[in-house]
Amino acid sequence: MKFTKTNEVKNIFNKISYKYDFLNNLLSFGLHRLWKRKLVNLLEPINGEHWADLCCGTGDLAFLISERVSPRGSITGIDSAEDILNIAKNKSELKKNKFIKWEILDVLEINDYSKNFDGICMSYGLRNLNNVEEGIKKVFDLLKDKGRAGFLDFNHSTRNSLSNIFQKIYLRLIVVTISRLFNLGPEYAYIEKSISNFPKKNELINIAKEVGFKKAEYRTIWGGQMGILILTK
Numbered sequence: 062m063k064f065t066k067t068n069e070v071k072n073i074f075n076k077i078s079y080k081y082d083f084l085n086n087l088l089s090f091g092l093h094r095l096w097k098r099k100l101v102n103l104l105e106p107i108n109g110e111h112w113a114d115l116c117c118g119t120g121d122l123a124f125l126i127s128e129r130v131s132p133r134g135s136i137t138g139i140d141s142a143e144d145i146l147n148i149a150k151n152k153s154e155l156k157k158n159k160f161i162k163w164e165i166l167d168v169l170e171i172n173d174y175s176k177n178f179d180g181i182c183m184s185y186g187l188r189n190l191n192n193v194e195e196g197i198k199k200v201f202d203l204l205k206d207k208g209r210a211g212f213l214d215f216n217h218s219t220r221n222s223l224s225n226i227f228q229k230i231y232l233r234l235i236v237v238t239i240s241r242l243f244n245l246g247p248e249y250a251y252i253e254k255s256i257s258n259f260p261k262k263n264e265l266i267n268i269a270k271e272v273g274f275k276k277a278e279y280r281t282i283w284g285g286q287m288g289i290l291i292l293t294k
């Protein structure tokens with residue numbers, strides 16, 4: 062297989078898929094649910110709108126949005142890793158949620174622009190894409206005029222700032238140590254590397270403006286550990 066970041070990322074998420082929800086809850090002390098709910102609250106999806114959850118993983122955002130846009134709208138969860146998407150599909154069967162559509166696709170390879178969304182959300186996905194700028198451009202192209210997009214991810218804080226030091230300690234001592242117990246240490250060690258390559262707040266805002274978004278706002282949460290980027294086309 063050709064080695065690319067895309068394949069590396071897909072292998073990581075297929076490998077950790079069976080423990081993904083469990084470790085997400087454990088490693089974030091359950092807080093990821095609050096952060097995801099906050100993102101959805103900021104985006105205010107409403108009944109009748111058409112939404113996409115890109116890099117949906119096990120589908121947390123898609124489930125939250127389905128509560129808001131049903132019964133007249135739609136929500137599609139898209140992910141490139143089959144095993145993690147199968148977990149999302151199994152969860153929707155358990156919840157008897159037939160409303161969400163699931164698609165296996167690389168976000169950067171979506172080229173069906175009849176997919177024209179009122180809103181797009183992504184949690185912990187943008188950082189994993191081969192190219193962040195291409196990802197934001199893709200979201201722009203997939204949105205209707207005045208559409209809105211929201212991204213939740215780790216905040217890439219200034220080097221040696223308090224929140225940066227805390228983040229490193231948290232990732233090394235808690236995340237990697239605990240994930241090692243499940244033989245997933247290297248996969249979770251990848252998070253720190255990916256944050257160091259991820260644009261900082263102002264860089265994300267600049268990319269969004271260059272791509273064409275009219276409005277770009279960024280806020281940090283949980284003492285600067287996480288960031289939410291909200292864009293309006």
Ligand SMILES: C[S@@+](CC[C@H](N)C(=O)[O-])C[C@H]1O[C@@H](n2cnc3c(N)ncnc32)[C@H](O)[C@@H]1O
Nearest residue numbers: 074116117118140141142167168184185186189
């Ligand atoms: C950290 S998980 C986040 C999952 C979910 N959004 C959440 O917040 O729990 C990142 C997800 O992005 C997916 N992903 C990474 N690169 C992708 C790409 N190019 N296209 C589609 N999905 C991608 C991975 O397969 C993985 O499920």
